[in-house]
Amino acid sequence: MRLFIILFGSLLFSYGQEKVLFFQTDWGNELSWDAFCERAKTSGYDGVELWLPAASDKQEALKDALKKHGLLLNLLHGTNKGLPFKESLEQYKSVLETLMLWKPVLINSQTGSDFFTMEENRAFIDAANTISAKHNIPVYHETHRGRFSYNLPDTNKYLNLIPDLKLTLDISHWMVVHESLLQGKDKLLGEVIKKSNHIHARIGYAEGPQVNDPRAPEWTNALERHLGIWEQVIRKGWKENNGVVTVTTEFGPADYMPTLPYTRVPVTDQWQANVFMMESLKERLKLNK
Template sequence: MKIDRFRSAWGIARGPNMNNWAQWFPELKAQGYSGVEVDIHPLEPSRDFPRLRELCDQTGLELGLMIHSSWFQYLGPRPAGTKADHHLQNYRSLLKSVQQLKPSTMNFQSGEDLWDVEESIKFYKGTIEIDSELGISGRVYHETHRNRSLFTPYATRRILEAVPELRITADFSHWMVGCERVLDLSEGDTVMMDAIIPHVYHIHARIGTTQASQCPEPTNPVFKEEKECFERIWKDIIRSRVKDGATKRIVFVPEYGPFPYHPIGSAKTHSQVADEEGQRLQVLFSDFAATLNDA
């Protein structure tokens, strides 16, 4: 099992003609990142997509994409009355558009939290059909995220029972703060997480707390309980992917973002936290995967 680390570009200004990224990408490569994960929605496809692909080719970085099925960049109020069919139209159109970028991973924040589970199931069944039509089955992951259909572990489990082929991105920081508890201590929570973990193929490795979706100092002893919970769950994900025998690698993203995710007055910037956690977790995950490969 190969463990690859991508860096989120969240909160890092592109600069004119992406010149800031042109300086930053080689630094990422030097730090040991295999790729960069970019939100496509602020980009203008005809101008920015070729430039982004060029920068990745020049630096040897793979490209991961962050895509929304609606309410792009969360600008303005949430669009009213949008249902599965509307999201599926966006989904197909966006996936067609981004193929020119030759992405290694495609992560969707998809659906809506106000839908009933049946509407979400309809949507995700539709995404599986579109993935097949476009020849990208198994390459799209749907993120566990507030505001979206996978906003709680309860809804997610019911959706996965109905759409078992769905592959998800684990950003369980959203669930910990939403549920206001550590997620793997009670028997009921453990059973629930055990049912969900086999569907995870991509990890947003951000430590959250029971009161915030982003921990400003993950190695501070005050966050010991949350840190240990996330590390147990992430190891379970790696174990699950090794066990299936078909997955050759898993990508994780130390996805720490700027304010308001990152508290004002923090001792370190969100970028410092992301890079330090990325390096720490690279060792933790790779060493753990090696024990499984040797078993």
């Protein structure tokens, strides 16, 4: 099994027992990097997951904040669907090479397009696999609406075609795509779980990719369904990755978060929803807090 050792600044994190590394999303964040990282650390997170800021001064501020608060880093990447295929592919490869220089724990990729052919989408996956192997940093392809992995049966076709395809499982997208909690689809889900190496933890339902408040009793069935699928991924990952699995809590801000009409005030607190996701998984898995 692969020994999961992360070198971050002067800190060496080595885990030989079952553990989940939790990452907080910066989606919708309006705080400074220092304040955001401080809040993530004090909330119990091991790291943060984000799109790399373009400005050099913001990049330096991010580096300083990560080091100051002892946080790990996941980076986000994606295919530019607004460009023609060949141009988009070259941009994808170029940016991915740049992201590798940051030595993140992993790169989460929103890959390809539901309007690209299977061959075109495969070109992005193959490029990511090649660059990942070159730098020894994993690239996981997120199950996501609008991408090659926008639904369960088509994702299984890619898994059959590309044996080394590695996924980030964001099952919330498929709940709304398939207008169900995917009851009775455990055989297809089983193949996805085998190839899932990272989790985006958000609760979806038949009418949307994000419930208004995961703590509300009306969402108990949806919460339990997601937790059950995630638990399978995590327990599988513990066996394969020296007892360490990564999870990003990813409830989003307005308007992904439902809002009140006219005022656009979010109906619940995004940060609290994400911390609830982390605590729910810890309770489910009986992890030490």
